Amino acid sequence: MVASSRPPQQSDNEIPFAPAQVARRLLNWYGSEGRVLPWRGTRDPYRVWLAEIMLQQTTVDAVIPYYERFLARFADVGALAAASIDEVLTLWAGLGYYARARNLHAAARQVVEQHGGFFPDSLEGLQGLPGVGRSTAGAILSIAFDRPAPILDGNVRRVLSRLFALQENPRSTAAEKKLWRWAEALTPADCPHDYAQAIMDLGATVCVPRQPQCIVCPLDVLCRARALGLEKQLPLPAARKKVPEIVQAALLWRDCSGRLRVCRRPYQGLLGGMWEFPTVEIADGDDPAQAIGRFLQESGVSGEPQEVGRLRHIYSHFCLDLRLFGLASSSAQTVAEGDECRWVDEEALALLPLHGAHKKALPYLRQVG
Ligand code: SF4
Numbered sequence: 001m002v003a004s005s006r007p008p009q010q011s012d013n014e015i016p017f018a019p020a021q022v023a024r025r026l027l028n029w030y031g032s033e034g035r036v037l038p039w040r041g042t043r044d045p046y047r048v049w050l051a052e053i054m055l056q057q058t059t060v061d062a063v064i065p066y067y068e069r070f071l072a073r074f075a076d077v078g079a080l081a082a083a084s085i086d087e088v089l090t091l092w093a094g095l096g097y098y099a100r101a102r103n104l105h106a107a108a109r110q111v112v113e114q115h116g117g118f119f120p121d122s123l124e125g126l127q128g129l130p131g132v133g134r135s136t137a138g139a140i141l142s143i144a145f146d147r148p149a150p151i152l153d154g155n156v157r158r159v160l161s162r163l164f165a166l167q168e169n170p171r172s173t174a175a176e177k178k179l180w181r182w183a184e185a186l187t188p189a190d191c192p193h194d195y196a197q198a199i200m201d202l203g204a205t206v207c208v209p210r211q212p213q214c215i216v217c218p219l220d221v222l223c224r225a226r227a228l229g230l231e232k233q234l235p236l237p238a239a240r241k242k243v244p245e246i247v248q249a250a251l252l253w254r255d256c257s258g259r260l261r262v263c264r265r266p267y268q269g270l271l272g273g274m275w276e277f278p279t280v281e282i283a284d285g286d287d288p289a290q291a292i293g294r295f296l297q298e299s300g301v302s303g304e305p306q307e308v309g310r311l312r313h314i315y316s317h318f319c320l321d322l323r324l325f326g327l328a329s330s331s332a333q334t335v336a337e338g339d340e341c342r343w344v345d346e347e348a349l350a351l352l353p354l355h356g357a358h359k360k361a362l363p364y365l366r367q368v369g
Pocket residue numbers: 159162163206207208212213214215217218219220221223224225226231
């Protein structure tokens with residue numbers, strides 16, 4: 001609840017205006033105020049899908065250069081499917097949420113192998129692709145195929161929460177059902193292509209999180225949050241969870257030729273398939289220097305690593321405290337190479353998809369060897 005005396009609410013099923021009014025107002029507004037973006041003006045499902053996957057939990061500004069680089073390298077879904085996962089991860093490096101890159105690659109292969117290189121044109125078919133949920137499928141179906149399908153990304157969720165003055169945790173199951181119902185009811189049969197982009201644009205440029213610009217909003221006369229003076233308080237914030245902290249130690253390890261030891265993370269799990277310097281988890285109460293010493297011992301290597309730095313990196317679900325140790329070996333290394341671990345020179349290192357925390361460690365290499 002926002003206020004102690006709760007204002008009268010619409011019943012869950014009631015839509016307090018003709019749904020067509022929302023579409024008409026949004027489409028008029030979009031005609032003059034819609035954003036110009038590199039993926040606008042195309043109905044190519046490959047381009048629409050690529051943009052929608054990149055935009056999941058990522059801002060437009062961050063996505064644009066990646067979108068352009070991907071298209072320059074992979075002009076169509078066949079080119080993406082034929083690429084190696086390492087190349088895809090390298091191009092994706094820095095955009096975050098790397099499961100998206102792995103899913104992108106897997107979905108491209110699925111489109112080629114199971115759909116003859118054509119994207120499915122149904123919600124079920126699109127949702128069968130890795131990384132495509134209900135909202136992304138709705139966006140692709142609306143934008144690329146001009147079929148009415150509801151979307152509920154972060155921007156739309158905020159607009160609907162305000163438009164209907166949703167005064168409950170918007171992530172609860174009950175709220176989720178209402179939001180989808182409203183999204184469905186408002187999606188017009190005509191021009192779903194423009195409508196989908198219009199409502200996303202409204203959330204991105206007018207109905208923004210902290211300071212909604214109600215005065216220029218095409219939905220202001222319909223908006224319940226505006227009528228109730230709750231536009232800045234809705235949607236209600238989700239309860240904040242305490243972010244756990246994880247401690248790791250990474251070894252910046254040079255051999256006698258100056259090459260660096262790097263390992264690939266398992267494909268399944270966090271940052272799957274990305275590369276990093278050899279890393280050990282530090283359990284509560286354990287000493288990072290001793291943990292790195294044990295790691296070297298188990299690898300049959302002698303040497304005294306020195307701590308060269310420490311950095312923090314924030315992930316969505318935890319905060320990483322990364323302790324950096326340097327070791328320069330004066331003799332040739334006998335530690336095996338293979339698909340998962342290699343010795344690389346700095347030129348080759350620059351071409352590997354190194355994940356963000358370990359990219360931050362690169363300046364510390366100067367202190368090693
Ligand atoms: S009137 Fe204000 S709160 Fe309501 S949809 Fe428009 S910008 Fe959002």
